[in-house]
Amino acid sequence: MPDRKVALPLSPLVQTFVLHFGEMGSRWGINRTVGQIYALLFVSERPLTADEIVDHLGLSRSNVSMGLKELQAWNLVRLQHRPGDRRDHFSTPDDIWQIVRTLAEERKKREIDPTLTMLRENLMQDAQTGEDGYAQDRLREMHDLLELLTGWYSDVQKLETERLLQLLTLGSKVQKVLEAKDRVMGLPARLRRSKAQDTEV
Amino acid sequence: MPDRKVALPLSPLVQTFVLHFGEMGSRWGINRTVGQIYALLFVSERPLTADEIVDHLGLSRSNVSMGLKELQAWNLVRLQHRPGDRRDHFSTPDDIWQIVRTLAEERKKREIDPTLTMLRENLMQDAQTGEDGYAQDRLREMHDLLELLTGWYSDVQKLETERLLQLLTLGSKVQKVLEAKDRVMGLPARLRRSKAQDTEV
DNA sequence: TGGTCTTTTCAGACATTCCTGAAAGGCCGA
DNA sequence: TCGGCCTTTCAGGAATGTCTGAAAAGACCA
Secondary structure (H helix, E strand, O other), X not given: OOOOOOOOOOOHHHHHHHHHHHHHHHHHOOOHHHHHHHHHHHOOOOOEEHHHHHXXXXXXXXXXXXXXXXXXHOOOOEEEEEOOEEEEEEEOOOOHHHHHHHHHHHHHHXXXXXXXXXXXXXXXXXXXXXXXXXXXXXXXXXXHHHHHHHHHHHXXXXXXXXHHHHHHHHHHHHHHHHHHOOOOOOOOHHHOOOOHHHHOO | XXXXXXXXXXXXXXXXXXXXXXXXXXHHOOOHHHHHHHHHHHOOOOOEEHHHHHHHHOOOHHHHHHHHHHXXXXXXXXXXXXXXXXXXEEEOXXXXXXXXXXXXHXXXXXXXXXXXXXXXXXXXHHOOOOOOHHHHHHHHHHHHHXXXXXXXHHHHHHOOHHHHHHHHHHHHHHHHHHHHOOOOOOOOXXXXXXXXXXXXX
16 A cells, blocks of 8 residues: 655656745745645646646645645646546647746736736825825836836737747847937937946946 | 824825835735835935834834844944944835846846856756756756856846946847847757747647 | 546645844944 | 944734535435
């Protein structure tokens, strides 16, 4: 009779990978279990059932269920059904670029959008009052920066993978292209200043 | 006698901002206190001492000390001294672009580099063994992706702010530029495949 | 309807992180 | 060296977060 508490063996490579993802979890804003489940699905050739995950990772069934729920909330795993099988089968998208896009989108939604909303509301409300001069400038600066970044992001998110690859591979050479068309477009002036004293931290 | 537990009043605007940063802290991988301290420094026209932070936010002195230590580990605050004053004065860089660069650098260091290292080591070691075919492919795919992204990032990090702004403002128009020079440079082929079935999650 | 297989919920045990006051440490001028 | 001022360390209480087994809920078939 097999010991239900010991995980089914994984190859050393997969084992290392899964454990690493678990440990990195906290830095990525997910917990160990969720990281491990994701890692396992990522390297699995075929979709896995929740019970298979339990067997490989030695977690409780309920924990796996919650972990999968969280991964679904992140749009990071997909659910599939097999004919004649009631169980849910889980997998990650094969296309790694799709994963990057999803990750970027979800992190933006959780980490940027709320702040942008808050800044917008507060700046709109307090624009009239002249108090808080410096703080208000500072907040507007941050607001404009985030708008610029998210605007660029949404443009890039729309690119086909092929074009995105071009852009990434271009890398430093982009500088050349930019030097060619050497004209700055209309920008909020406050984002353009570069203070000399800010070189050293 | 003033109640030492009640924070010195902040303007409503600053108050909202500070509390928001505190609450977002968990999503950003820092704790509430650290978020609040950073927010306060960000909107302060002049550098603040630890005791001033205590007075404004109503935190314990030791907590502020630890929070500032963490912010320094992130390179997000700078320490200044005033002649004839022994106390440390803290501030954030004035140049908001400098802040973005620092943030990107530190997050990369904490969230990407360890994984890249782990992938490199494991792939080098297991390259010979033919086992684990799919997992190994998958890991190499992730490795190549991270290399590409960090390579691009390091190129962009080198750009002057003016050029970076150009790049960001260009946004969707970048597509046009790319269409012009329509040739894909030498890429790892496995990063280029785009599977049709991966459109739906 | 009852029986089987599967997923989800949830109370509470366990673990981790956060925060504080008290004490220790460091620096400087007298 | 002492005393004042400021910062850091640290033990342990408070607050959060994680994980589990047991029970409930849902889905399907006969």
